[in-house]
Amino acid sequence: MVTPKSNTYITPVEEIEGDLHEGRGRIGTIAGIKWPYFLLLIVVLIVAGYLGALPDEMVSGFAITMLLGGFLWWLGSIIPVIRDYGAPTVFCVVLPAIFAGMNLLPDSLVEVATNFTSGYGFINFYISALIAGSILGMPRKLLISAGARYGVPLLGMVVIVLASIGGLSALVGRGFFDGIFFIAAPIIGGGVGAGAVPMSEMYAAQMGIDSGEALSQIIPAVIIGNICTIIIAGVYNGLGKNGRQLFQGFNGEGNLLRVAGDEANYKMPERSIGGRFNVLIVGVIFAATLYILGQVIGHFVPAIHPYAWTILAAAFIKIFGLLPQTYEDAASGWFSFVAAAWTPALLVGISFAYIDLSAVLALISDPMYLVLVLCTVIIAAIAAGVLGYLVKMYYIESSICVGLGMTDMGGTGDVAVLSAANRFELMPFMQISSRLGGAVVLLILSFLLPFV
Structure with missing residues (x-):
């Protein structure tokens, strides 16, 4: 402001x-x-x-x-x-x-x-900007560096959460895949616009259900999970007060890495919320065409959702430097503009088009459902902390950045979590979790869906 x-x-x-x-x-x-x-x-x-x-x-x-x-x-x-x-x-x-x-x-x-x-197709309009801008806008060095170290707690946490919540869900009679697709994945998927919305479209395409029905089952988990995430962040703030160390490497007091010199590789650039008109024009062209490329590949390999192919195509282009920096920045600027201008509009449209209030109320009145949501956040936080510790990150900071960064509701959730944890210096890492983590979850789901 x-x-x-x-x-x-x-x-x-x-x-x-x-x-x-x-x-x-x-x-x-x-x-x-x-x-x-x-x-x-x-x-x-x-x-x-x-x-x-x-x-x-x-x-x-x-x-x-x-x-x-x-x-x-x-x-x-x-x-x-x-x-x-x-x-x-x-x-x-x-x-x-x-x-x-x-x-x-x-x-x-x-x-x-x-x-x-x-x-x-307003949803696809938004998602095309999201995928292209979030991946192409990430520095190549950061993408590679993040994959080398940050990927261990991130990927490990995702696998542990999906497997454990699927197992718990099966034990209580809800079904293994129901626990994965409608509780665990939405919570760790990066929020509503970046996670829940594309998930509902993927489920509709692969499961033969209505996307509105899918979203009505997904949204409560995202919202309740976000609240649990903020509470756990506050608990971490209390546990780490005054530099308290429950064990060596427990609390970095805002520093993520226990290895000197590496942290610079994880810095996210400042993201503007707009751009010159010419830049935005170029950005929308690349975002739209990349989205279409995903549809083309999906036509030949329909077992994997086109969103996943779009993500993979964007990552391939970024890692191998196939586009000039100017065009990558344009795609990033277009996403920044779309996110700033139309995120509230998208959420309102989703509410009108997809949310079934009776289905939502039925879910949140089920005590076992609430227990599974809470378990998802707790397991994500602990798994991220432990796995991060193993690759020389501080436990609290790794748990917050990777675990809570993926179980909150995205941008507003990131701010709320870091405020509760009193660690605003971790914002760049939260953005990595939201961008990379959300894409990873969508990719994993695209490979799991054909088995349902």
């Missing part, structure tokens, strides 16, 4: 700089728009909905999801305490489905938002 130049005035430029959806310090501004103007826009939308004058097309879809998403994200970010537990994301994912279920919104508005998200 840009700091005002005085205590009284914010210039027009400052109003729309920084994170437009952040409400803290911007009570009178919603999504970069002062509330009287924002209210007028909402009124126009509601009136058009009740009159049946909303065109069922992309323009209306953008207006509905961006206005409602902007408001709900702003609302979640201004409420103390719960905003640190992922309230902006939860509000965007849950409240639109409640509004629609209680008939608080015009039917035509809900229908247009639903069609926009699922029928017009």
